[in-house]
Amino acid sequence: MQNSSHPDEQTYLLDISRRAMACQFQILLNADEQHSAAETAVQALDLVDELEEQLSIFRSESEISRVNRLAAEKPQAVSANVFQLLTLAKQIWQETNGAFDITSTPLSKVWGFHTRQSTLPLPDDITSAKQTLGCQFLQLKNNTVSFDHAQLEINLGGIGKGYALDRCREHFASHQIKNYLLHAGHSSILAHGNRKNSTTKNRGWQIALRHPLIPQRHLANIWLQDHAIGTSGDANQFFYHQGKRYGHVIDPRSGWPVQHTLSATVISHSAAAADALATAFFVIGPENATQYCQQHPDTSFIIATPGDRNRVIELHIFGVEKEDLEVTANNVELIEY
Known part of the structure; x- marks a missing residue:
């Protein structure tokens, strides 16, 4: 006081x-x-x-978890606020030439940061991870989300x-x-x-x-x-x-x-x-x-x-x-x- x-x-x-x-x-x-x-x-x-229930990849029933499971198969409807947030994330990805990327989790995994078990990966592992990410594969239209890559996943932690x-x-x-x-x-x-x-x-x-x-x-x-x-x-x-x-x-x-x-x-x-x-x-x-x-x-x-x-x-x-x-x-x- x-x-x-x-x-x-x-x-x-x-x-x-x-x-x-x-x-x-x-x-x-x-x-x-x-x-x-x-x-x-x-x-x-x-x-x-x-919002955590809606956005977290660690909640199996969240909208983002559902999108990660199904958006490569067919467009997934999301709430207006989730669509707005994804739109902002993709906009910043574009404006920063990919320096911020909500699809970059594969890189965190290959480096071990995702599970806090860090390790130096092989160059081929980095190359493979990079091929599975990028917001160019993230399609946003009329409050729906679809993936153009089967292995794409989004993470809104950033x-x-x-x-x-x-x-x-x-x-x-x-x-x-x-x-x-x-x-x-x-x-x-x-x-x-x-x-x-x-x-x-x-x-x-x-x-x-x-x-x-x-x-x-x-x-x-x-x-x-x-x-x-x-x-x-x-x-x-x-x-x-x-x-x-x-x-x-x-x-x-x-x-x-x-x-x-x-x-x-x-x-x-x-x-x-x-x-x-x-x-x-x-x-x-x-x-x-x-x-x-x-x-x-x-x-x-x-x-x-x-x-x-x-x-x-x-x-x-x-x-x-x-x-x-x-x-x-x-x-x-x-x-x-």
């Missing part, structure tokens, strides 16, 4: 959390938000549970948590809740309105970005208001083979783990887009990400890459105001685009 400098101002937060989608979903509300806010937050978490936060925002808007912070694990965050206390001055909510090399530490703080953040990194899932490090973020186009990015954070109005683009920007790097953002003005990024000197991090920034970002880690060099 945080005490205000003004005795009549309640500045502590209500924290309502639940585990879903293999992470902790957390909703933070100002204590003086309207009386129904806590109940509305519980309803939002119920919605997340419903966009689903952000999409759930977007749906929670819709739920809060329909109940006139204006100030809140939504977390889905450490990678997906959505902020709306303001954290009310004597220091925020209507700047929104301050978010800590995790250090890509030392996960228990912070890299920077950023102010976020009416936007979402998605972060992609491989600090928690990697392995070494003959002294070389391989992380779990794989470039779907080459079939190999990305080597020259430490983390990628994307700021966007849409949490689903931020999630997907964080993965894509991790793959394509800051120069190509800059080209994307120049064509999509509501998108900005913070990308960390290894510096030329040992333990130095280069922090590449596009579209983030200086006053909104506070670097808290040592040995960081800022590169602005």
